[in-house]
Amino acid sequence: MEKKLVELYPWVNQAETPIPMCWNPKDKFSYITLTQNDTKILYKGPGKSQKDAAAVRTKHPIPVSCGLFYFEVKVISKGKEGYIGVGLSQPDVNLNRLPGWDKGSFGYHGDDGHTFWSSGTGRSYGPTFGTGDVIGCGLDLVNNKCFYTKNGMDLGVAFTDLTHPSLYPCVGLQSTGEVVETNFGQEPFMFDISSIKKELEVDARNVIAKYQAKLSRGEWEQTLQKIVLDYLVHNGFHAAAESFSKSYRNTTEGNGGVHVRQFIEMVGGRDSGVAGQPEGKSHLRPSRTPSPRDLNRNGSTKHTNGILKEEPARPNGLALNFDSEMETEVVLEDHSGDCVMEVDMPVGSDAGTHTNGLAVAHNGGDVTQSMDFDDDDDEENKVVFGGNPELLRRTLDFGKHLNEFAAKEAFSLMAYSDPWRSPLAHLLDPLQREPVCASLNSALLGDERQTSHPALKVLISHSKRLFPLQAKRGSGVIAFRNIFEVLRSLNIPDSERMVSSCSGKTSDSESSSC
Amino acid sequence: MNPANPGAHSPSSHRGDSVSSSRETTTRFPLDDWMEAVETEHVPRSDLNQIVLDYLINAGHKDAAVKFAREAGIVLTVDVGLMDNRVKILDAAHDGRIADCMKLLEETSPDLLEYNMDVYVVVMKQMLLELIRERKISEALQYAQDVLAEKGAEDPTLLEDFERALALLAFDKPEESPYGDLLDLSKREEVKAQLNETMLAADGRSAESKLALICKMLLWSQDDLKKRGVTFPRLTDLATGLIVDNTDRSSGESHSVLQGLMM
Numbered sequence: 087m088e089k090k091l092v093e094l095y096p097w098v099n100q101a102e103t104p105i106p107m108c109w110n111p112k113d114k115f116s117y118i119t120l121t122q123n124d125t126k127i128l129y130k131g132p133g134k135s136q137k138d139a140a141a142v143r144t145k146h147p148i149p150v151s152c153g154l155f156y157f158e159v160k161v162i163s164k165g166k167e168g169y170i171g172v173g174l175s176q177p178d179v180n181l182n183r184l185p186g187w188d189k190g191s192f193g194y195h196g197d198d199g200h201t202f203w204s205s206g207t208g209r210s211y212g213p214t215f216g217t218g219d220v221i222g223c224g225l226d227l228v229n230n231k232c233f234y235t236k237n238g239m240d241l242g243v244a245f246t247d248l249t250h251p252s253l254y255p256c257v258g259l260q261s262t263g264e265v266v267e268t269n270f271g272q273e274p275f276m277f278d279i280s281s282i283k284k285e286l287e288v289d290a291r292n293v294i295a296k297y298q299a300k301l302s303r304g305e306w307e308q309t310l311q312k313i314v315l316d317y318l319v320h321n322g323f324h325a326a327a328e329s330f331s332k333s334y335r336n337t338t339e340g341n342g343g344v345h346v347r348q349f350i351e352m353v354g355g356r357d358s359g360v361a362g363q364p365e366g367k368s369h370l371r372p373s374r375t376p377s378p379r380d381l382n383r384n385g386s387t388k389h390t391n392g393i394l395k396e397e398p399a400r401p402n403g404l405a406l407n408f409d410s411e412m413e414t415e416v417v418l419e420d421h422s423g424d425c426v427m428e429v430d431m432p433v434g435s436d437a438g439t440h441t442n443g444l445a446v447a448h449n450g451g452d453v454t455q456s457m458d459f460d461d462d463d464d465e466e467n468k469v470v471f472g473g474n475p476e477l478l479r480r481t482l483d484f485g486k487h488l489n490e491f492a493a494k495e496a497f498s499l500m501a502y503s504d505p506w507r508s509p510l511a512h513l514l515d516p517l518q519r520e521p522v523c524a525s526l527n528s529a530l531l532g533d534e535r536q537t538s539h540p541a542l543k544v545l546i547s548h549s550k551r552l553f554p555l556q557a558k559r560g561s562g563v564i565a566f567r568n569i570f571e572v573l574r575s576l577n578i579p580d581s582e583r584m585v586s587s588c589s590g591k592t593s594d595s596e597s598s599s600c
Numbered sequence: 601m602n603p604a605n606p607g608a609h610s611p612s613s614h615r616g617d618s619v620s621s622s623r624e625t626t627t628r629f630p631l632d633d634w635m636e637a638v639e640t641e642h643v644p645r646s647d648l649n650q651i652v653l654d655y656l657i658n659a660g661h662k663d664a665a666v667k668f669a670r671e672a673g674i675v676l677t678v679d680v681g682l683m684d685n686r687v688k689i690l691d692a693a694h695d696g697r698i699a700d701c702m703k704l705l706e707e708t709s710p711d712l713l714e715y716n717m718d719v720y721v722v723v724m725k726q727m728l729l730e731l732i733r734e735r736k737i738s739e740a741l742q743y744a745q746d747v748l749a750e751k752g753a754e755d756p757t758l759l760e761d762f763e764r765a766l767a768l769l770a771f772d773k774p775e776e777s778p779y780g781d782l783l784d785l786s787k788r789e790e791v792k793a794q795l796n797e798t799m800l801a802a803d804g805r806s807a808e809s810k811l812a813l814i815c816k817m818l819l820w821s822q823d824d825l826k827k828r829g830v831t832f833p834r835l836t837d838l839a840t841g842l843i844v845d846n847t848d849r850s851s852g853e854s855h856s857v858l859q860g861l862m863m
Contacts, residue, residue, distance in 0.1 A: 576654070
């Protein structure tokens with residue numbers, strides 16, 4: 087039973103939005119009696135006039151996440167007159183009536199074959215029906231239409247614009263001896279709904295495919311690129327990030343518009359005009375970082391102010407990690423323009439003009455812009471502390487701010503005339519910067535963006551959160567197209583996808599490769 | 601059957617309409633709670649990796665795809681060699697080598713452009729623009745003439761587009777002219793994206809990456825819910841994943857609209 091339901095309605099969360107599976111003994115007119123687990127309806131009223139009409143609704147409304155809801159009513163006996171109405175009803179519509187007569191109710195009647203659309207006047211629609219006939223009623227929640235079937239034959243669309251969020255299956259009887267049985271999916275249906283389902287799936291896909299984001303084509307592509315680059319950087323997939331960023335580098339750089347660097351900064355969330363950052367909350371306040379290319383490679387690295395302020399209350403792990411790396415970097419005196427930061431030091435660090443080739447390393451150790459992969463300046467490397475008292479003083483001063491234990495190793499570097507050949511050279515290894523990059527990146531992103539997760543993860547989590555809202559109040563499209571379905575399709579092995587896409591048989595959602 | 605007196609027995613006929621149901625939708629979703637849920641929601645890393653890999657392959661970033669798979673420890677079950685032709689064509693479009701691009705297309709999928717006239721037009725337009733960008737003025741004129749003689753009659757918009765493009769020739773610095781937007785490099789991206797879709801579709805593959813689908817679905821879902829009067833925190837920037845409390849914002853917007861009208 088449960089299994090059948092899951093097959094019919096895979097995206098319905100029964101705990102939130104139960105599927106109507108029986109009639110409601112508490113939501114029927116008194117002339118109606120229910121038997122067989124509330125699936126069989128017997129008329130027990132006087133049956134003399136319309137005033138004796140009696141209807142019943144199901145226990146639950148039809149969840150939109152069904153996409154297509156379908157039930158069948160078998161007329162066991164048409165009784166005296168065969169005044170039988172099958173249809174849908176909003177809650178609170180009078181049950182002393184046949185479905186369709188009143189606003190908010192819709193019905194197909196057996197005695198005349200007419201449909202009644204919130205009105206006492208019927209329209210001719212299909213054949214009459216009586217004893218032995220099976221009448222199916224389908225609600226298409228993608229297009230908000232209702233159709234009927236008779237003995238397994240599709241009778242076509244009966245009602246449109248059925249957008250009310252809670253519609254209940256409804257049956258009304260009016261003459262003595264009328265008896266019907268209902269199949270809500272407990273048993274196989276007489277009508278094959280799979281073809282309708284396929285149509286709706288196509289419709290649902292088109293709804294999404296035709297949806298136009300309020301972005302130009304180019305902006306849309308750029309947005310996708312940003313999400314991907316953000317993910318690659320965030321998770322430290324450096325080689326992929328490098329290769330990926332190269333593939334659109336010249337487009338963005340030559341453009342006079344978006345510079346790759348700015349672009350990457352935007353990915354870092356700094357240039358996106360993100361509002362609402364609570365004041366004083368951030369420990370690390372990034373601002374515009376000059377491109378390394380703007381800085382003189384051979385020294386005279388001017389430190390801009392206020393990129394990173396050292397404050398006492400930084401998150402612990404990060405603070406330690408960062409400080410000790412900072413020390414290393416000062417020793418290196420990378421073009422720390424990359425990582426432009428003014429550490430809260432007594433020395434006016436913007437006076438930090440260093441003589442040519444004093445101490446240089448390279449390699450884009452830029453903390454947030456960990457994307458600078460230039461390989462062109464290795465030549466400048468490896469000159470040591472030469473006698474620049476200013477730099478030495480700065481380094482020492484900075485060292486004082488560090489946790490003693492953490493700084494010890496970094497400080498030891500200074501004991502060597504050539505730190506790169508010292509036993510502690512690993513500290514200078516650019517690889518050492520990566521954990522710092524990662525933790526700093528997280529901290530920066532976290533500050534600016536509410537969350538420390540990559541945008542891609544946020545998009546998916548957010549979509550997952552939207553789903554239950556849609557299941558309650560949205561469109562039936564979600565029964566065919568939703569985030570869970572897309573995620574599930576990811577787990578179909580590539581090889582299968584390839585085979586299926588090559589044979590050209592599968593739907594495009596399943597195929598993705600190459 | 602018809603009731604004798606339609607509607608007479610329906611004292612409650614107005615109760616069930618959308619007024620009552622819209623009331624129940626005023627359930628609030630405080631931003632903080634929402635963010636916390638978004639934060640704690642588990643999304644397997646492998647899913648995210650698959651989405652990214654799918655994008656890289658779909659968009660024709662072969663090298664990045666291979667490197668990503670290596671770094672993320674994904675065994676590539678797809679023969680990326682199959683991408684080569686598509687990558688070459690996309691690279692040519694990316695670099696503005698439209699002639700190469702068309703030649704490669706002709707070799708690999710001869711009738712593709714003929715069957716996709718809209719894309720063909722876009723490509724031809726770009727061809728002309730690239731000639732102008734390189735200041736190959738006589739070639740540009742010749743090209744425009746040839747194409748228009750052949751196709752212009754069929755397609756009046758083509759004529760119009762070409763006229764705009766040729767107007768660029770009147771300027772010393774076309775890039776800075778009022779028509780400079782035509783030479784924007786993002787146009788190449790558009791050509792590239794359209795070619796990519798066409799090639800993928802011609803191969804019976806999904807023209808759209810999962811990532812694009814996810815983004816589209818997200819935006820559509822939000823619009824659909826909003827249309828139905830549901831209030832919920834909205835994600836307003838795909839690239840950063842910024843989520844804002846929509847309740848406050850929408851009331852603010854309507855307020856400013858009112859003010860605007862009053863002034």
